[in-house]
Amino acid sequence: MKDWWQINFPQGRQNLIISDANGYPVKIAYGEKGTGKPLILLHGLGSWSYNWRHSINPLSQYFRVICFDAKGYGFSEKPTSRREENGHQIIELERIINALCDQPPVIVAESLGALVSLALAAKNPQLIGRLVVMNAPIFTTKLPHWAMGLLAQTPLEIIHTIDFLRLAYWFSPIVREVMAAERRKVLFNPEILTDEDIYWITYPFIEIPGTLVKVAEELQIAAQEIENLQANKPNMLTQIQNNLSAIECPTLILWGDQDSWFPASHGKKLHQHLPNSQFKLIENCYHDASTGANEIVNKEILKFLKNTNFS
Template sequence: MNFQDFRKRQQTTSLDGIVDEPLTVAYTDVGEGEPLLLLHGIPTWSFLFHDVIDKLAENYRVIAPDMIGYGFSDRRDQFDRSIEFQADFVERFLEHMNVPSAHFVAHDIGGGVAMILADRNPDLVRTMVLSNSVAYDSWPVDEMLALGHPRNAKLQPEEMTEKLVESFQFGLSRPERLTEEFQEGIIAPYQDREGIVSLVRNAASLNTNHTTPLTGRLEKMQQPTLLLWGEDDRWQPISTAERLVQDLPNAQLHPMKNCSHWVPQDNPEEFAEATLQFLQSATVAV
């Protein structure tokens, strides 16, 4: 799905109960069945899943929000951007959507959010698909630490575009998947001053202290979990997934060959199929 069609399908809602003022949330909500929540990472937004949403929606109600500060959700300079805050947002958002529990499919820092909630509110998280997720002290990576410097809030759109395109080139194993369509869509929210400042604030908020406390608690997370991991990732290497398999009691690893960090873009077909197969088997087992 191209960027224009993706944006037309997004809805918006006003979410109170998180900070003093209501926050605007942009999200996709398609399909019927058990709720399946898609959580993106940094520096992307829910468009990362543009090629997998419709396939997943054949069997599930797929809800894909832009996290606060990302994409076309609220980007004002008035709130925290940490993954702890994003976990607060997701809890409140699902309550707002009348979703008492969901399957979580989460990439990058979205995976950190999913694990925080699996620990904090286990009834909310039915299953987890963690894709090249942050965990332990594996993050933030050097590129995001550099991006978070306040001086980058003054970058011009073409300068931010260059940084983002370089990151996608580095994080895709299949150069042909850096299509003009994907490139246009994934950088679109970060082409104006508000978007640039917001992305820099997001990068500055990354803090390994929000996942390291979970290390000793992973063994208590009983949710069936699939680690859907690109083997070529140099940011969140597959060794992190192998460690998670040992620490999470109900986890299995699905390595994806010729895929790097941006797995839903590198190979959306395998990503969607592996997710659906896992969810079907996990639901039957439960």
């Protein structure tokens, strides 16, 4: 299989060293294509830059498109010897923007990436020029999938052992089959998922040690956040919700009308909380809008940026 980064980015996969939320140097994998104002594509939990495969070329005709794998995901470094702190992705996104962008970029983000982007936009309103969020877990009250709950409840010592023994690699046909079946469930038309898609979606879990550990760690953080929310204890979800009015940049909210993970009513509620936002419901779309409705997503992003004079 040809190197995905080399195919999609003129300079292939590049590496950026930033200081992470704990102050340690960490290597971030990224690629960029196009010229002009910066536009960052930010993936969700358990995913990586590959999820934006249908948006890189169309958007790079007008912008300098940057895809990066968040720490612990895809091809970025996975420091499994230390635990992550809640909110680390917000700090690290800010540092990546400062390192790669000479002006406030457009942030296009889905799922967990959208939540992180909303948090950063409220914390530092001047850092982001325009914001596009899709299917964000901003008002969620539970982990949306049984496998997420299972990983969140499994002691990390067990996950470390599974990773150390490379069980995902040795049982790769089963891993690919299970992950492909689950990924198809978040697509309105599951037939669009190709064998090549399955290969690359599962690649980090099978080929790159530490991926499963870091995803499980993030899920445990998310599960604790939701538990604190339900118990009325201090939690970051409530903080982000309470700070939404501080977001100043024009924001486009895209939402799949049949998203079973985070219902469209959450998108409408988010729109009500953001004074400078637009809301667009995508018909015949499940949770994975960047794949399942990529043509509409790209069209709406470009229309939004043109109408808000960011071009």
